[in-house]
Amino acid sequence: MRTAFAVDQIRAAEHALMSRLPEGTLMTRAATGLAVLCGHELARAAGRVYGSRLVVLAGGGDNGGDALFAGARLAARGARVVAVLASARVHAAGLAALKAAGGRVLPDVLAGDETWIAPVRDAVAAADLVLDGLVGIGGTGALREPYSALVSLVNTEAGGQVVAVDVPSGVDASTGQVEGVALRAGLTVTFGAEKSGLLVDPGAEYAGRVELVDIGLVPYLDDPDVVAFGRADVAALLPLPDRESDKYRRGVVGVMAGSHRYTGAAVLAVGGALRAGAGLVKFAGQREPVDQVRVHWPEALITELGGGVSVHDVGRVNSWVIGPGMGVGDDSLEIAREVLAADVPALVDADGLTLAAREPSLLRREAPTVITPHVGEMARLLGVPREHIEAARLEHARLAAERFGVTVLLKGSTTVVAEEGRPTLVNTTGTPFLATGGTGDVLAGLGGTLLAAGLSCYDAASCAAYLHGLAGRVASAGAPLVAGDLLTSLPEVFASIG
Numbered sequence: 001m002r003t004a005f006a007v008d009q010i011r012a013a014e015h016a017l018m019s020r021l022p023e024g025t026l027m028t029r030a031a032t033g034l035a036v037l038c039g040h041e042l043a044r045a046a047g048r049v050y051g052s053r054l055v056v057l058a059g060g061g062d063n064g065g066d067a068l069f070a071g072a073r074l075a076a077r078g079a080r081v082v083a084v085l086a087s088a089r090v091h092a093a094g095l096a097a098l099k100a101a102g103g104r105v106l107p108d109v110l111a112g113d114e115t116w117i118a119p120v121r122d123a124v125a126a127a128d129l130v131l132d133g134l135v136g137i138g139g140t141g142a143l144r145e146p147y148s149a150l151v152s153l154v155n156t157e158a159g160g161q162v163v164a165v166d167v168p169s170g171v172d173a174s175t176g177q178v179e180g181v182a183l184r185a186g187l188t189v190t191f192g193a194e195k196s197g198l199l200v201d202p203g204a205e206y207a208g209r210v211e212l213v214d215i216g217l218v219p220y221l222d223d224p225d226v227v228a229f230g231r232a233d234v235a236a237l238l239p240l241p242d243r244e245s246d247k248y249r250r251g252v253v254g255v256m257a258g259s260h261r262y263t264g265a266a267v268l269a270v271g272g273a274l275r276a277g278a279g280l281v282k283f284a285g286q287r288e289p290v291d292q293v294r295v296h297w298p299e300a301l302i303t304e305l306g307g308g309v310s311v312h313d314v315g316r317v318n319s320w321v322i323g324p325g326m327g328v329g330d331d332s333l334e335i336a337r338e339v340l341a342a343d344v345p346a347l348v349d350a351d352g353l354t355l356a357a358r359e360p361s362l363l364r365r366e367a368p369t370v371i372t373p374h375v376g377e378m379a380r381l382l383g384v385p386r387e388h389i390e391a392a393r394l395e396h397a398r399l400a401a402e403r404f405g406v407t408v409l410l411k412g413s414t415t416v417v418a419e420e421g422r423p424t425l426v427n428t429t430g431t432p433f434l435a436t437g438g439t440g441d442v443l444a445g446l447g448g449t450l451l452a453a454g455l456s457c458y459d460a461a462s463c464a465a466y467l468h469g470l471a472g473r474v475a476s477a478g479a480p481l482v483a484g485d486l487l488t489s490l491p492e493v494f495a496s497i498g
């Protein structure tokens with residue numbers, strides 16, 4: 001399991017650790033680790049450290065200090081290092097070390113004219129590696145000048161590797177938010193522990209690959225702010241059938257999905273539930289989706305609603321999946337009321353969420369509930385513009401979990417799972433090729449089966465996101481996928497986890 005922390009937590013741990021160590025120890029540890037990793041990058045890109053070209057961007061805080069000390073170490077190994085000083089108060093000892101090791105300082109970017117631009121641009125374009133030590137965890141708000149001009153220049157002109165020190169400048173280390181410009185790194189070398197903002201888009205996208213340098217912080221950290229499951233975490237939670245299993249013990253999933261207009265959603269949601277290993281899937285819906293489910297999934301038990309047949313006629317289930325393509329009319333609302341009155345865990349998706357935005361009492365249930373909104377559905381549920389949600393995924397997923405008292409799986413470029421009292425989970429599998437119609441329906445079915453098997457909402461949502469993302473990667477292999485491909489890939493994914 002990967003763990004990540006908010007800036008306050010990092011600061012508190014650093015404070016506790018620093019009080020036991022001689023001054024400067026942590027920066028030495030950080031800069032040493034940074035220099036080693038940059039050395040690897042230079043060896044890979046330029047063949048060797050000696051003679052390679054390095055540009056160090058140094059801001060006025062300790063982040064700049066780390067970069068200058070690392071630059072000094074690489075200069076001592078023969079790299080040609082130039083520093084760009086973006087503040088009048090750069091770390092004095094770091095700058096002295098760099099100069100003593102043969103590093104040079106480029107023209108003054110603070111002089112107030114534009115004479116610095118051409119030489120800095122040329123140096124950045126020619127560099128094998130640019131080291132971003134402008135701001136780290138001390139950054140607040142949008143980057144100010146000259147930091148933002150320097151970052152824009154690196155983003156457009158850098159010809160070699162770009163390494164962010166601790167955090168890409170311009171990314172909020174706690175939330176991954178970016179106001180204005182931020183540095184696009186190929187590698188982020190972060191110190192002590194991962195920062196939450198490095199795992200969540202947009203920050204994660206700016207960070208590139210993340211490498212952790214141990215500076216001895218771990219014993220001083222409290223519970224993580226954010227976690228990410230790995231294969232072993234999912235393997236430990238996934239229920240496997242054993243000799244005692246029968247279909248009822250494995251879990252009966254009720255699926256209420258599809259409508260006259262949207263029949264495919266029902267087929268995909270039932271498929272997701274079956275392929276996730278449900279003991280039994282009971283499908284309830286209108287005639288058209290019923291016909292389609294019957295053709296595609298003879299394994300499902302089917303209840304055609306209407307004509308005096310209601311949700312009660314479905315009988316006992318261990319969990320409900322409700323929403324994909326079910327419609328948002330009054331009859332759908334009535335069905336949603338009946339389904340969500342059941343005393344079993346429920347996963348509410350798609351149209352189910354549109355109905356809940358209209359009638360929030362649908363989500364006030366005794367039994368556990370997972371909601372799986374995409375950004376648009378979340379915007380409706382919270383009454384917040386979708387851009388705000390995209391910019392601050394952790395914050396809005398947590399807000400919805402608190403407001404509705406449910407587990408929230410917020411879908412999109414970074415899927416996050418939020419539940420009160422638990423660290424927010426960030427899913428690290430997946431591919432942008434999943435952004436195609438119907439993939440969310442498969443996810444809903446998958447999650448419903450894991451709930452029926454007895455996983456908690458948090459675990460079911462987290463495992464479903466992980467498996468779904470892997471299925472996306474297997475199905476896509478770099479090419480477009482269709483939602484049905486996920487169903488074909490799921491057996492391989494489950495086998496690889498087992």
Ligand SMILES: NC(=O)C1=CN([C@@H]2O[C@H](COP(=O)(O)OP(=O)(O)OC[C@H]3O[C@@H](n4cnc5c(N)ncnc54)[C@H](O)[C@@H]3O)[C@@H](O)[C@H]2O)[C@@H](O)CC1
Pocket residue numbers: 014015018026027028030031059060061062063064066087134135136137138139140141142143144145147165166167191215
């Ligand atoms: N505290 C510690 O124990 C350690 C800290 N380390 C380094 O220290 C960093 C934190 O150092 P600081 O607390 O000095 O903070 P930073 O160096 O991250 O940032 C502070 C500087 O950036 C400026 N700044 C902040 N927001 C800005 C914006 N939007 N636009 C332009 N300038 C902005 C501030 O005016 C200040 O000069 C970490 O990220 C890490 O790199 C490491 O050396 C490891 C140990």
Ligand SMILES: Nc1ncnc2c1ncn2[C@@H]1O[C@H](COP(=O)(O)OP(=O)(O)O)[C@@H](O)[C@H]1O
Pocket residue numbers: 350374410411412413414415430431432433434435436437438439440441442443468
């Ligand atoms: N840019 C992206 N990168 C990775 N996954 C994405 C991206 N955009 C969407 N997805 C995933 O694709 C799925 C789409 O689900 P959803 O929006 O509900 O579509 P539908 O309703 O058509 O099934 C979700 O699992 C979501 O996390």
Ligand SMILES: [K+]
Pocket residue numbers: 063132133134135136164165166167168169
């Ligand atoms: K930085």
